[in-house]
Amino acid sequence: MxxxxxxxxxxxxxxxxxxxxxxxxxxxxxxxxxxxxxxxxxxxxxxxxxxxQFYAARSELAILAANTGAIAGATGACTLLELGARRPNAARLLIDGLAATLQTYIPVDFGDDALAAAAVVIARAYPRLSVRAMVADFVCEPHRLPARGGRLITLLGGVFGGCLPGERAGMLRRIRTSMEWDDTLLIGIDLTTAxxxxxxxxxxxxxxxxxxxxxxxxxxxxxxxxxxxxxxxxxxxxxxxxxxxxxxxxxxxxxxxxxxxxxxxxxxxxxxxxxxxxxxxVFQREQLESELAAVDLTIDRWWADIRGNYALVLAKPSMG
Known part of the structure; x- marks a missing residue:
């Protein structure tokens, strides 16, 4: 659907x-x-x-492919909320990994065309999955998106690093405001120092x-x-x-x-x-920890590629 x-x-x-x-x-x-x-x-x-020479996308997909089981085990998500959903590659890996629990996929982006095309690909590949594409400003208004618990919220494909520091802070704050205790946030970050x-x-x-x-x-x-x-x-x-x-x-x-x-x-x-x-x-772990801590989020898992050029980071609401 x-x-x-x-x-x-x-x-x-x-x-x-x-x-x-x-x-x-x-x-x-x-x-x-x-x-x-x-x-x-x-x-x-x-x-x-x-x-x-464009290593980031390949690194991100490789890390995802190697760790979808761990992501599923750590989240048990029933809803996948993808912020900045411009292509279906990462979503397909996560949907496959979350097959035991996932019920709804919500891709979100600023514009219609690329979002609709990606959503159609997913809907055809997974006919039993509820696919609800949303055209929205996910940087300024993520708190307006569907907010029932059990969500895995993703910022992949360079979306997080493409925001300026003030934009990241505001976006994280609004995302955190909408999160329930069982929601999680998966972020892709570039670690390259060269x-x-x-x-x-x-x-x-x-x-x-x-x-x-x-x-x-x-x-x-x-x-x-x-x-x-x-x-x-x-x-x-x-x-x-x-x-x-x-x-x-x-x-x-x-x-x-x-x-x-x-x-x-x-x-x-x-x-x-x-x-x-x-x-x-480009990020260092300490910097990301600080940005997340500022909005009461904690790093739960950290998966980096073998060369340390790229990482996927799973964050959860801080407890206590």
Whole structure:
């Protein structure tokens, strides 16, 4: 059984228009990373994760495949709530592992197309499973999602590390507020300390990463009537040592003024101006423990790959 619900109360302009104007008005310009993941962006990202240098997705799936039994034993979940559900790979592994207890799968993402496609794949593969896809802002409003106990809530596929520290803190706080004593949270995190590997993962000779990055401008053109010329921007990948993260940026190749009619907004960009489009954070265990403890969550299990490049972390509400 498949259903698709929408928690969003406003149209596309209201969802991200204000954030776009805010980001492009800032001295250090940025765009909401969620705009990268429209249907075309998800397809491009699928191509990226198949590149040999992109280790994170393969590591995450390998850890999942090796530990689904342990995850099932530790959670006994009857509901799988996947936040940032853009492709069905991880969900299928978890659904298989939780076969003895799982009744409902709830994939959640910002946009309709990729979410619906992934939900259909799962619904067809598991006809006895109740599949309820939800279009929602899971970063700002996870507390509005179905909250009956016995849930395994997941933040996989780089979703957690793609949030800025303030966003992570707010999201974790709202998730924790909605959690019952028997709910659990599974997070995928990058542990790599070699910045060159992180940069290489988002740089390729085929231009797939560059096309993915510039696609954010195509989204603005389509959804907001913006007049960006994608060829006038260069794909950049930068390591921020202080913040322990990789940043994807778009560099303006020339002076330009770009109108965004739907927002009644115009941005002036000088040659060399950089716009941050996505971040990929790297974690240490102590840092994650601190972020979880701040919202009364405790690490229950920690599964890392053999090279220590990636980990899956199962967290539970702190007891007492």
């Amino acid at each position: 498949l259903s698709i619900d929408r928690l969003q109360s406003t149209g596309n302009h209201g969802l991200f228009g204000g954030r776009v104007a805010e980001g492009l008005s800032a001295p250090s310009k940025w765009l909401p990373a969620r705009l990268l993941f429209d249907a075309r962006g998800v397809q491009l990202h699928d191509d990226i994760v198949r590149l040999p 910045s060159h590997r992180l940069i290489a993962a988002r740089t390729d000779q085929f231009g797939v990463n560059a096309t993915f990055n510039r696609n954010v401008l195509c989204v603005l053109n389509r959804e907001l009537g913006a007049q960006f010329v994608t060829e006038q921007f260069e794909h950049r990948v930068v390591w921020d040592e202080n913040a322990s993260r990789v940043e994807l940026r778009l560099l303006a190749r020339c002076d330009q003024r770009v109108r965004i009619p739907a927002l009644e907004f115009e941005v002036a960009l000088e040659r060399g101006t950089q716009i941050r489009t996505e971040t990929v954070a």
